[in-house]
Amino acid sequence: MVRVRFAPSPTGFLHIGSARTALFNWMVARAQGGKFILRIEDTDQVRSKTEFLEEILESMKWLGLTWDEYYKQSDRFDIYRQYAGKLLSEGKAYQDGAAVVLKVPQKSIKLYDLIRGEIVVDTKEIKDQVLMKSDGSPTYSFACVVDDALMEMTCIIRGEDHISNTPKQMLIYEALDFKIPKFAHLPLILDPEGGRMSKRAGATAVSEYRTQGFLPQAIVNYLMLLGWSPGNNQEKVSMASALKTFSIKKVNKAGAAFSFEKLQWLNSQYIREMDTARLAEALRPLVAARYPQADLQGADFERMVQLYKGRMNTLADFLDWTDYIFTDLVPFDPEAKAAHLTRDMGKEFDVLAQQLGAVDDFNAKTAEETFRSVVAGLGIEAGTLVHPVRVALTGRAVGPGLFDTMAVLGKERTIRRLKEGFH
RNA sequence: GACCCCAUCGUCUAGCCUGGUCAGGACACGAGCUUUUCAAGCUCGCAGCACGGGUUCAAAUCCCGUUGGGGUCGCCA
Numbered sequence: 001m002v003r004v005r006f007a008p009s010p011t012g013f014l015h016i017g018s019a020r021t022a023l024f025n026w027m028v029a030r031a032q033g034g035k036f037i038l039r040i041e042d043t044d045q046v047r048s049k050t051e052f053l054e055e056i057l058e059s060m061k062w063l064g065l066t067w068d069e070y071y072k073q074s075d076r077f078d079i080y081r082q083y084a085g086k087l088l089s090e091g092k093a094y095q096d097g098a099a100v101v102l103k104v105p106q107k108s109i110k111l112y113d114l115i116r117g118e119i120v121v122d123t124k125e126i127k128d129q130v131l132m133k134s135d136g137s138p139t140y141s142f143a144c145v146v147d148d149a150l151m152e153m154t155c156i157i158r159g160e161d162h163i164s165n166t167p168k169q170m171l172i173y174e175a176l177d178f179k180i181p182k183f184a185h186l187p188l189i190l191d192p193e194g195g196r197m198s199k200r201a202g203a204t205a206v207s208e209y210r211t212q213g214f215l216p217q218a219i220v221n222y223l224m225l226l227g228w229s230p231g232n233n234q235e236k237v238s239m240a241s242a243l244k245t246f247s248i249k250k251v252n253k254a255g256a257a258f259s260f261e262k263l264q265w266l267n268s269q270y271i272r273e274m275d276t277a278r279l280a281e282a283l284r285p286l287v288a289a290r291y292p293q294a295d296l297q298g299a300d301f302e303r304m305v306q307l308y309k310g311r312m313n314t315l316a317d318f319l320d321w322t323d324y325i326f327t328d329l330v331p332f333d334p335e336a337k338a339a340h341l342t343r344d345m346g347k348e349f350d351v352l353a354q355q356l357g358a359v360d361d362f363n364a365k366t367a368e369e370t371f372r373s374v375v376a377g378l379g380i381e382a383g384t385l386v387h388p389v390r391v392a393l394t395g396r397a398v399g400p401g402l403f404d405t406m407a408v409l410g411k412e413r414t415i416r417r418l419k420e421g422f423h
Numbered sequence: 424g425a426c427c428c429c430a431u432c433g434u435c436u437a438g439c440c441u442g443g444u445c446a447g448g449a450c451a452c453g454a455g456c457u458u459u460u461c462a463a464g465c466u467c468g469c470a471g472c473a474c475g476g477g478u479u480c481a482a483a484u485c486c487c488g489u490u491g492g493g494g495u496c497g498c499c500a
Binding site for chain 2: 007008009011041043044047096097098099101113116119120121122125126127130131132133134135137139140141143144159160161162163164165167185187188190192194195196222225226227228229231232233234235236252253254255256257258259261262263264265266268272310311336340381382383384385386387389390396397398399400401402403
């Protein structure tokens, strides 16, 4: 049975690049009916923080990357100590002060990478490896090898930045007489300019994407496309179909530049096809955080969601679009006001407000009928009045259809804003 | 610098393994349609095999080199 693992270190938030490593491991396990193990590499007692651990776990769950087994290296120090002692007694390692160091033999190491093929390294490039540090804690490579072997990992899938670690770790496997697993080194995710992914280029933590209003499905979909393709010209890929064709061997070798535009596009696609009720549910916490007093339970809220569903790239966009609904201080966009809200429309506004006031059953349909009869009566083009009215009602020149906007705003506020527009 | 990895439109990629289909799709960009605006949607378009040598009847595909990019050189992980 396939056993793979994701081994984050709780010294920072879950990075978007690490999330992809986790995802590919998870997909291998799920595609082949294997096990996905989550192992926390918290051997650095100083830099490891509980808040980071919690954030990592939270982000993993949010992305849907569920694990079958869970370990923490800080619980396993006795085991590492024991194996270090074994190597010491066998003469394969020596003490340097309180540290334990592996003797590196002269030889050439052949590493077979599932993605890259054969990689050969001469150990003259490798110096003796510290296994246990002076403070009694294991080094990364030592704990990693002991755990991967004891936890019976069949394949180690990690970032390309570990390629140079692998030959060193193979030496440890050999010294311990452990079976060496398969390896697959994933290409790195680069920033949009092709450089190293850093905060400068945009969000790096998965949790940041969450607060920005990205859907986990969109992120997972985007991430799986970075270095892999279903091969059928499809971009929007469901996990179920991806699992049918996913193979770590088909992953690309070259690094992939991260594209925020494409992620946004995918996110907008997922938002569009989301059930309105579910979208409303996802939006409620965001809206409630900004407008604590707003009533988000009624059908009105779902109508708003429906209205802006097709215009959002991220959930947070909803907040930008709907400010005019949740606050009465309509913040006029200066350009929109200059272009459409001029004093000479005052008369038309008054007529419209008056006619609208006479409507009993106020909705998009009746608002439109009223509006059309008003412009017909005034002998003007609909467009002449539409744009100024939109600015008066929403503060901006762009948005959904005017009559839907009126309906969402309601009769009273629509009329009030028409009157306030020029007074 | 040494060692290792990589190289198809601006970006993500299909094609490469098993040479021979106008190098296909998507994001972005441009144009048009639609339209009360902006988006969306639909249609069309722009744009690529890094370079140089081989091998071969034939090279994006195989080999070598150059250039370029990335990674690693910690008692961090």
